[in-house]
Amino acid sequence: MFETRRLRTAGPPMFLAVPAALLTLAFVIAPLVAAAVMSVLHFDLTTGTFTPVGARNFISELSSDGFRRSLVVTLCYAVLTVIPSLSIGLGVALLIRNAKRGARFWQAAYYVPFAATVVATATLWRLMLTPGVGVLDFLIRAAGGQGHWLARPGTAVVALAVVGTWHQVGLVVVVYVASFSGIAAESYDAAEMDGAGRWHSFRAVTWPALKAPTAFLAALLTSFAFREYDTIAALTAGGPAGATETLTFRMWHRGVNFFDIGRASVIAVALLLAALLIAATPYVRRHLSLGRPR
């Protein structure tokens, strides 16, 4: 994988990358290091000073029931948004490709929720799920459900996942449709001449071209799931009884409500490790690498 091939030219000069490198260092990497350092400090609210406490923040946070519950909630939310978003998005993208006309129209329609302001649509979903007022709550009850989804632990996280999926499915559609344009029509003709059926030509021609965008989308949507805050804040505020308190929400809660910056930073470090772990997965690594320079 490592590039040893000599380039015909040296390529563009490095100085072009300097502004981006400096800004990324200052506003992404340095704060990351700072967050890691804060995880071994205790912030004293009365004096406004930091004192080193070693592993104390880690021990108290990682052994707490709240942290373990948040970990489970985060994983549930990630699974319940990433998999439906990817499969629905791919299905819609394939339908759009096979439709004779209106590719842009359909993409635009599915993209509308992603363009809409999250805090605004979150207040809308809260209204729709409110018993006695909301159309969605009415439909759930009409279909034999219990309704009041936001008030019950089992359904609150499902409600959040529905909102999250609704919000981002259009992005998945657009990325997949864009990647279809890279597949040469001749590949399908060739597959057809070989007598490949619909499923076989999908396996042989479409899917290989979709591996890279799928890896990219899976990584991106997982990071969306990790960072989700607005919807949770507007719909459930982490409740009922912590059932929708994801790691990110718990970190904000710890840091802002309890001014426990040390333990909030422990959660930051945990999220950082999770991100690195996923980025280091062979599948993601293989398809997220940029290939050799040509």
Place this chain on the structure above:
Amino acid sequence: MTVHGLGRSTALGIGAALAVAPIGVMFAASVAPSAAIAAGGSSRAGLTLTNYRTVFSSVDLGRCFINSVVVSFGTVILQILVCLPAAYVLARRSFRGRRGIRLTLAALVMIPFQVVVVPLYVLFERAGLLDTWTALIVPFIGSPLAIWLLAQHIASLRHEVFDSAHLDGASHLATLCHVVVPASRPALLALGAYTGATAWNSYFWPSFVLAGSQSPRATVPFAVMSFANSEAGSAYGPQMAMATLAVLPVLILFLSTHRYMLGDCR
């Protein structure tokens, strides 16, 4: 149209209707009298603009819109000016540590912004930059996602394009402007749409660096949240009017430019 094609269109139509329906509900509730919404939304008590009047009389929307426009466009333009040259280098030059940088970028893309929010807040607070456009724009200019996405796009371009530019004796800056930019137009527009929408909709970071909705730099989501918190929980009508006003400009902009951003399949 074949039966098959009809089925596909129907499936697409139903899905699209589900995607757009909540926005329709929002709009409908924004022009319905609050009493009608509280009654279950079924009574037809006629349309009203009272909800919009309530919003305009209690929130300085003009100021919020200007701030959001400045922040969204400022972030998009500066991010592309800074990240595109870096992506060009990353995609087209071989240098020591390139592989490490690529993997670092991929990892950084996945890191929740919340991880860095406390140190960043301390930084801007110490620098005396709270309640400024700078605080709302600068942290997002050097974006790992933008660099990574553009680099991947440039790496996928056919290398003949670069070879002929090189043979013509074009400088790297000229190649960047006259070869990379035109060839990357769809990627740039898609990134711009993503970054712009994210900046417009952003609430988490502004809630740290802006001193409440009275801040001279308050953005639109700020108006939505402070309005939702100030009104009684049952004032759904005005809340939905506010939500509609927040969503509408982005939707209009998106729907009027989507033909340039979205690719056709063929």
